[in-house]
Amino acid sequence: MAGERLGIIAYAFLANTKLTKNRPDDEHRFQVKYGPDDGAMHELWQDPYGLYTTLFLGINPELGFFVGADPVLHNPTRFFISVEFKQEHVDTVIRNGWHAWERDRRSRGSESEPAEVLVGGSADNFLRYIRFEQEALGEDQGHRQFLADQVSTRPLNVLPPSTSVLVPSAARLHDLAREFEMSETEVLDLIMSARRLKMAVRGWVAETHLVRRLAVVPGVTDCTRSDEEGGPDVLLRFEGSRPISVECKNVLRERSAAGLVRVDFQRTRASKADPCSRYYSPRDFDVVAACLHAVTERWEFRFARTVSLDPHGKCSGKLSHLVKLDGRWSDSVQHVFRAVANG
Known part of the structure; x- marks a missing residue:
């Protein structure tokens, strides 16, 4: 990671908890709003070249944690919608520094909405969160949560595998590797390092x-x-x-x-x-x-x-x-x- 540059587009909102009429006492939320409640659908930008990573999250600066939602699932989005989550999940985020869970939609009677996985982390895991969103782009919610669980155990300072390997004989070389004039390991390393390639293959x-x-x-x-x-x-x-x-x-x-x-x-x-x-x-x-x-x-x-x-x-x-x-x-x-x- 030394010398690597990461570009992000962050749709970031204030996350907090306050008593609200007809809402559970143990509920946290962040409200999506940039400007007036115009009822229109607003696009969340995704870099077509994969150089920038889009984040869609709430940040609680007082308690020092963030909660991220799926920017693909929320694209497009309306303003003044709220993303709610429970105190028990906040406690786990603060205690462990990283936590992924399926959002409870029953409290708002929105069971008809697609399942959604939220990912929370402490401030010192923000880089881990960026890495996660790079890898999870476009994934279904089951594998989004699977990837979040995997990322939580993966050290951040692991460098990509070395590509300085011996090229196998022409008889053993895959046609695609031969076309690219790369070893098979180099082709796999390329897929691993390019998130859009990896997403397409997965x-x-x-x-x-x-x-x-x-x-x-x-x-x-x-x-x-x-x-x-x-x-x-x-x-x-x-x-x-x-x-x-x-x-x-x-x-x-x-x-x-x-x-x-x-x-x-x-x-x-x-x-x-x-x-x-x-x-x-x-x-x-x-x-x-x-x-x-x-x-x-x-x-x-x-x-x-x-x-x-x-x-x-x-x-x-x-x-x-x-x-x-x-x-x-x-x-x-x-x-x-x-x-x-x-x-």
Whole structure:
């Protein structure tokens, strides 16, 4: 890190706690406002070249801590919204210097909003927070919390791996490494050091593991990854069936009170004209594959038929986003595919 320059764009707000009518006594918050409450949506800038890191956070100068929210999830944002968090989380931040948790939306009756992970730290961990936001850009909330937990144990003064390695023989060199005229290790180091490259690669990892898992299932043929914008992740046939579509969804890191793994089963964006467009329909794909990596730290999956999931309480023809991996989910994908094929 010696001599390294870091550029940040900080949307920073005062975090505090004060008694507010009809609000819990143990609540802290920061209010997002630059100017009047105009009701408009305001963009949060992200550097397209990745030289600057965007932060979206509240700072409590009296107690010496900050709490950061996901700048991608909040883009665009309205002014005068509040981001609330509990005293118990503040206590953990102050005691440990670093803490990540899932925001409690029940107190404001906003369960329909996407799950959101907040990250808090003490003043001496602010550089760690910048590093975290560099790495977590664009991640789903389960892996955002997973990365925050990993960052908390990683020393800040670790230099990138050395690229002074022997180049393997031409016979062993990957085509991409040969095209770039770099060793394979140098290519991997390049991905590791460029956050946008790493983000793009990580976004494909779960789907790649899923395709690898499904391709060797007896009865599965024509298993391919789909690049269709807004379409399912995987297409395949099972025992000569019609094409079966599979969507891969990452789970949240925190389990339910009953110990069940959870999936925030909705899109992060919705059409302004149709708020229900945030939610999936049973017709969007046949099978949901829940990737458990954020919980188990292994590339494991559980499967369920889309039509077996609960309907949305308010949006007709849509599925509930509050999904728990209960008895409807199975690690036996053949059983699920056979039900779809015979359905």
